[in-house]
Amino acid sequence: xxxxxxxxxxxxxxxxxGGCGHGIFNRILAEVLEEMDIVSDTIICSDIGCNHQFQFxxxxxxxxxxxxxxxxxxxxxxxxxxxxxxMTIAGDGGAYAIGIGETTSAALRNENVVMFVMNNTLFGxxxxxxxxxxxxxxxxxxxxxxxxxxxxxxxxxVFKLMGDMDIAYLARTSVTSPANIMKTKKAVRKAIEKHQxxxxxxxxxxxxxxxxxxxxTPAKSxxxxxxxxxxxxxxxxxxxx
Amino acid sequence: MxxxxxxxxxxxxxxxxxxxxxxxxxxxxxxxxxKGYLVPQVDQDKCVQCGCCYTMCPDxxxxxx
Numbered sequence: 001x002x003x004x005x006x007x008x009x010x011x012x013x014x015x016x017x018g019g020c021g022h023g024i025f026n027r028i029l030a031e032v033l034e035e036m037d038i039v040s041d042t043i044i045c046s047d048i049g050c051n052h053q054f055q056f057x058x059x060x061x062x063x064x065x066x067x068x069x070x071x072x073x074x075x076x077x078x079x080x081x082x083x084x085x086x087m088t089i090a091g092d093g094g095a096y097a098i099g100i101g102e103t104t105s106a107a108l109r110n111e112n113v114v115m116f117v118m119n120n121t122l123f124g125x126x127x128x129x130x131x132x133x134x135x136x137x138x139x140x141x142x143x144x145x146x147x148x149x150x151x152x153x154x155x156x157x158v159f160k161l162m163g164d165m166d167i168a169y170l171a172r173t174s175v176t177s178p179a180n181i182m183k184t185k186k187a188v189r190k191a192i193e194k195h196q197x198x199x200x201x202x203x204x205x206x207x208x209x210x211x212x213x214x215x216x217t218p219a220k221s222x223x224x225x226x227x228x229x230x231x232x233x234x235x236x237x238x239x240x241x
Numbered sequence: 242m243x244x245x246x247x248x249x250x251x252x253x254x255x256x257x258x259x260x261x262x263x264x265x266x267x268x269x270x271x272x273x274x275x276k277g278y279l280v281p282q283v284d285q286d287k288c289v290q291c292g293c294c295y296t297m298c299p300d301x302x303x304x305x306x
Contacts, residue, residue, distance in 0.1 A: 004292045006301040014300050018253030018278070023299025178261065178296040211255070218255035 007034050012057040016050065019218025021208025022118055024175045026054045028185045029089070029116065032192065033060070042085040045074050047094035050124045054089055068099025071106035074113040085195060087114035092133040092205075093123045096156045100132070103203075107167050110200040114191045117158070117203060119172075120210035121229060128213030132156035135232045141213070158205055159238045168199035170239035174207040174230060176222040187237070199241065207233060244288045246304045247281065254278030258294035258303065267294060 007030035014023045033039045044060055046052040048067040055062045065073035070088040078086040095103050095117045106113060122140045123129045129142040135155055137146040147155070162170055169191050173184040184206055191202035207229050209221030216224060245266075252274055258281055259267045266289075270282035281302075295303040 004295040004303070004305040006304070010301060013251045016299060018300075019255030019257060020299055023301075024297070027299075027301065178293045181296050218257050219260040222257070222260075 007031050009034065009039055009059045010057050011059045014057050015053045017210075017212045019209060019211040019221065020050070021120065021175045021206070021210070022050055022053070024181065025089070025116070025118060025184070025206055025208060026058060028175075028181065028188055030058060030060075032185060032189050036189070036192065038085055038192075041083070042087065043077060043081065045070050045077060045086070045088040047088070047090040047099070048125075049091040049094055051089045051091045051094070051118055068094045068097070069102050070094065070099055070115065071102030071104075071111075071113075073102075074115070075106050075109070075111045078111065078113050085114075085192060087116065087192070087195070090115060090117050091124065092117060092119040092121065093131045096132045096158065096161075100156075104161065107162050107165050107201045107203065110165075110167055112195060112198055112200055113202070114195045115201075115203045116188065116191075117205045118208045119205050119233065120208050120213075122210060122213055124210045124213055128210070133233075135229070155232070157233060158203065159234060162203065163238050165201075165239075167201040167203070167239055168194045168241050169202035169204070169237075171203075171237040172205040172207065172233060172235050174225050174235060175209075176207075176225045176230075180235075183235075190240075205233075207235075242285070244285055244290050244306055245283055245294070246306070247283060248302050248304070249274050249280035250276075251300045251302050252276070252278055252280045253300055254280070255299065256281065257297040257299070261293045261297045263291065263293065264289050 266287035
């Protein structure tokens with residue numbers, strides 16, 4: 001039995017809601033950074049949204065660009081500091097709605113950067129409004145009768161968007177169980193190792209729960225991801241070069 | 242012997258730890274922390290140190306020895 005203790009780079013307690021998947025992912029990333037001994041050689045770019053609160057409890061270099069501009073910001077960061085590990089923690093709203101141009105442009109150029117996108121199928125910080133990833137028939141604050149193709153358009157699946165692009169790594173995982181968390185950790189490590197090897201653009205999407213805006217208990221939220229969300233957004237590695 | 246330590250002051254009452262505790266060592270206590278949540282309690286005898294509580298907790302409450 002290996003002792004399990006919170007990574008040392010956490011200096012405060014989390015500001016996320018109870019049961020939020022961001023907290024779990026932050027710990028996964030912190031564990032990987034410490035295991036790879038690259039904390040001081042890493043700069044994390046965050047987006048505006050729930051995800052940017054990692055800076056308030058993780059002692060790691062960080063920067064926050066204008067909303068959705070992570071794809072452009074990390075491109076610039078990597079070019080200015082090619083010796084550093086450059087990655088971003090983003091939300092699905094920032095990465096696929098406001099920042100879809102920057103995200104796909106960075107992927108099309110196959111920039112050597114890493115994006116971790118937390119997909120909770122809605123805009124969490126602003127109150128649970130419809131996002132590009134909101135599923136058909138899913139009820140959210142701004143679509144109380146459920147999303148329809150007629151009214152709201154088709155939902156965005158990053159596997160369909162980037163599945164044929166010439167990028168290094170594209171994977172989707174979840175945090176619903178210890179087994180899935182271990183898979184997420186492996187995907188995170190793999191993406192960072194590819195980044196260090198200069199392979200190109202890596203994107204890991206993580207299905208995370210938002211119990212507050214889903215109006216479910218945290219345990220029920222995890223079941224919802226397993227039974228509903230991961231059926232729409234297929235888990236696994238789509239691209240591994 | 243203490244197998245697991247809980248920093249219950251960080252707990253936000255999501256109880257993902259209890260939902261994923263296969264041996265049933267964790268349960269909701271009657272203790273309320275400063276945030277106002279009923280915090281989990283552990284039966285040290287039942288704990289098998291699998292680490293599932295640590296793995297699932299978003300708030301770094303658990304430390305396994």
